[in-house]
Amino acid sequence: MSDIPAELKYIASHEWVRLEADGTVTVGVTDHAQDALGDVVYVELPEIDVVLSAGDEAGVVESVKAASDIYTPLSGTVIAVNSTLEDAPEQVNSDPYGDGWFFKLRLADAGELEELLDADAYAEVCDAEG
Amino acid sequence: MSTALQRTPLADAHEAAGAKMVPFFGWEMPLHYGSQLEEHHAVRAVGGIFDVSHMTVVDVVGPGATAYLQRLLTQDVATLKVGEASYGAMLNERGGVIDDLIAYRREVGYRLVVNAATRDRDLAWMTEHLGPDVVLTERDELAMLAVQGPEALARAQAWLGAAAPAVDALGAFAFLEAGDRFLARTGYTGEAGFEVILPAGEVVDAWAALLAAGLKPAGLGARDTLRLEAGMNLYGQDMDETVSPLEANMGWTVAWAPEDRAFLGREALAAQKAAGVPRRQVGLRLEGKGVLRSGLTVCQATPEGGWAPVGTLTSGAFSPTLKEGIALARLDAGVPKAAALAVELRGQFRPVQRCRLPFIKKHS
Numbered sequence: 152m153s154d155i156p157a158e159l160k161y162i163a164s165h166e167w168v169r170l171e172a173d174g175t176v177t178v179g180v181t182d183h184a185q186d187a188l189g190d191v192v193y194v195e196l197p198e199i200d201v202v203l204s205a206g207d208e209a210g211v212v213e214s215v216k217a218a219s220d221i222y223t224p225l226s227g228t229v230i231a232v233n234s235t236l237e238d239a240p241e242q243v244n245s246d247p248y249g250d251g252w253f254f255k256l257r258l259a260d261a262g263e264l265e266e267l268l269d270a271d272a273y274a275e276v277c278d279a280e281g
Numbered sequence: 282m283s284t285a286l287q288r289t290p291l292a293d294a295h296e297a298a299g300a301k302m303v304p305f306f307g308w309e310m311p312l313h314y315g316s317q318l319e320e321h322h323a324v325r326a327v328g329g330i331f332d333v334s335h336m337t338v339v340d341v342v343g344p345g346a347t348a349y350l351q352r353l354l355t356q357d358v359a360t361l362k363v364g365e366a367s368y369g370a371m372l373n374e375r376g377g378v379i380d381d382l383i384a385y386r387r388e389v390g391y392r393l394v395v396n397a398a399t400r401d402r403d404l405a406w407m408t409e410h411l412g413p414d415v416v417l418t419e420r421d422e423l424a425m426l427a428v429q430g431p432e433a434l435a436r437a438q439a440w441l442g443a444a445a446p447a448v449d450a451l452g453a454f455a456f457l458e459a460g461d462r463f464l465a466r467t468g469y470t471g472e473a474g475f476e477v478i479l480p481a482g483e484v485v486d487a488w489a490a491l492l493a494a495g496l497k498p499a500g501l502g503a504r505d506t507l508r509l510e511a512g513m514n515l516y517g518q519d520m521d522e523t524v525s526p527l528e529a530n531m532g533w534t535v536a537w538a539p540e541d542r543a544f545l546g547r548e549a550l551a552a553q554k555a556a557g558v559p560r561r562q563v564g565l566r567l568e569g570k571g572v573l574r575s576g577l578t579v580c581q582a583t584p585e586g587g588w589a590p591v592g593t594l595t596s597g598a599f600s601p602t603l604k605e606g607i608a609l610a611r612l613d614a615g616v617p618k619a620a621a622l623a624v625e626l627r628g629q630f631r632p633v634q635r636c637r638l639p640f641i642k643k644h645s
Contacts, residue, residue: 189502190318192599193572211627213572215317215502215599218627237570241318 153183153277156248160264161273162224167248168267171255176225176264179252180212180243183277188214191243196232197254203227205263210253212243225263227256289334290424290481291488298498306398308335310501317502321601324470324507328430329499330491335397338420338478339407342390345414350391352544353410354384355526357536361386366454366465369534370526371406372546376553377522378529379406381514383467385456392463394425394478396516410545424484426477428491429499429507431644433474436494440487448475469504471511471643506598509607512564512639518575519562519595519609525553528611530562530638560592560611564640565622565633567606573597573624573633579610580630582621588630591616600640607640608633 155161160168165184169177185191193213203209203223210221232254236242243251258264268276286309295302300311311332313320323329341350350358356369366385370378380399385392395403407417428437438445444459448466451457456465463478479487492498505515512530514520520529527535527550535550536542553559567573574597580588592612600607608624616622623630 189313190316192318192601193570213599215506218572218574244316 153181153186154248155181155183155270155274155277157270159248160224160267160269161276162222162267163273163276164222166222166224168224168264169248170264174261175230175255175257176227177252177255178209178224179247180221181273182247184219185244185247185251188212188219188243189216190214191240194236194240194243194253196234196236197223197229199229199232201229202259203229203256212240221253223254223256224267225256226259228259229254230257231255287335289332290484291332291334294485294488295332295498300498300500303501305335305501308397310335311498313500313502314498317500317506318601320497320499320503321506323497324430324472324499324503325602326431328428328433328436328472328474328496329470329503330488330496331427331429331499331504332424332484332488333427333476334424334481334484336425337395337397337400337403338423338425339393339395339404340387340390340418340420341393341415342418343415345412346390349410349412349415350384351542352412353407354382355531355535355544355546356384357538357542358384358386358391360536363388364455364457366456366467367534368454369536370531371403372526372544372550373406373522374546374549375522376525376546376549378516378520378524378526378531379403379522381516381520381531381534383454383465385463385465387458392478398517420478422481423478424481426479426484426487426491427468427470427474428477428496429468429470429472429474430496431473433472433496436496437475437491439494440490469511469513470507471513471639471641472507473644505596506601509596509598509609510600510602510639510641511643512609514609515596524560524611525550525558527553527558528560528562557614559614561614562595563610563612564636564638565594565608565610565624566603566636566640567608567624568632568634571606571626571631572599573606573608573626575608577608578625579612579633580623580625581616582623588623588625591620591622594624602641609638
């Protein structure tokens with residue numbers, strides 16, 4: 152059973168979102184996703200200041216097995232990326248909700264947060280995938 | 282329609298070790314035991330054990346065995362002494378590779394180890410071309426382990442017992458039989474070590490003893506990146522029945538002498554050689570960060586500043602040892618050695634460097 156922290160929000164393509172105290176959000180991929188991917192060997196991150204719409208491709212994560220697109224769960228401007236993943240992509244496996252984060256957004260529309268899945272709803276998505 | 286997957290005698294041991302089991306050509310096999318990368322590094326640094334019991338072992342005996350294999354295989358088994366083995370292939374009449382294999386010369390007859398993926402095709406082909414006075418016996422009651430790495434032999438000493446000094450003294454591709462253990466200095470990683478074929482009833486104890494000696498279980502995932510770094514082909518990816526050994530860096534396995542040895546596929550192969558081999562296998566390294574994958578298109582720079590397709594990646598991966606994307610590719614033979622090449626990766630043309638194989642220095 153994978154780890155699905157109750158305080159985070161999710162989308163069905165296996166990204167997680169954490170709302171920070173300053174109103175920005177941090178995005179990464181879930182424990183379920185990293186387990187399915189296997190060892191991560193390369194991560195392509197978005198550019199700082201790029202404006203994204205919810206559902207846009209925001210990067211790529213490559214594992215020993217395959218390449219997968221990373222989607223942004225929310226619309227906004229990229230204000231930070233986790234450049235430590237360039238040299239230590241294995242952080243996505245070892246700490247998907249911590250050191251393995253991908254990027255931070257300044258939200259265009261905080262109302263979009265309401266459309267995300269909570270932990271229970273995301274757990275159902277994972278269960279359905281088996 | 283689905284058929285039940287076959288399990289090796291070690292399947293329970295794999296699951297107990299936390300293996301992620303996956304279907305693999307009719308077998309349920311361990312992909313990894315947690316981290317494919319750690320298993321890869323363990324084999325390069327110390328030693329690992331692979332369950333390769335899915336491989337197909339066929340014994341070939343009878344007064345006609347040598348003549349039969351001289352017709353069936355690209356290598357010249359008549360040059361093998363008892364206790365020696367060689368790598369080669371079975372070809373169809375068009376010179377395409379039906380399978381790659383190792384042939385071992387035993388005191389009585391020969392042993393062939395062929396791929397699990399091609400078992401049915403191989404056995405059908407071998408039966409179709411069976412010569413007089415030859416008996417083929419598939420030995421599916423035997424299991425097989427690959428024990429590979431710089432410390433593989435040292436750590437296996439206790440398990441090898443009285444046979445240890447003799448196994449140590451063997452050269453590459455030599456083997457010996459000690460009781461019911463068939464011990465060969467072969468492998469698929471580029472590391473020193475050995476492979477052992479033994480009765481299925483003994484493999485669980487062998488596995489446990491080798492793990493206790495500090496060797497790490499390694500799965501199919503690590504096996505693939507290790508063999509790719511070592512520049513070794515994988516059947517079905519780097520060659521198949523539409524590819525000749527000359528197009529897959531396997532020309533060295535073809536024994537052209539004696540000239541009157543009429544092995545299957547020889548005429549087609551000789552014709553291809555005379556006309557010029559149309560495609561060549563090369564090694565490629567990706568410049569900058571990223572991963573190469575099989576199936577990607579290789580392009581050559583055009584004088585107009587564009588890119589023209591000249592080949593395909595047949596195997597690609599992130600090399601855990603070199604920490605960069607590496608690949609085997611099949612390119613049009615006309616591409617000059619110094620040509621600027623790129624691989625089309627997510628819509629971008631990423632520069633690649635042609636390089637010598639293997640990607641890493643071998644220690645076998």
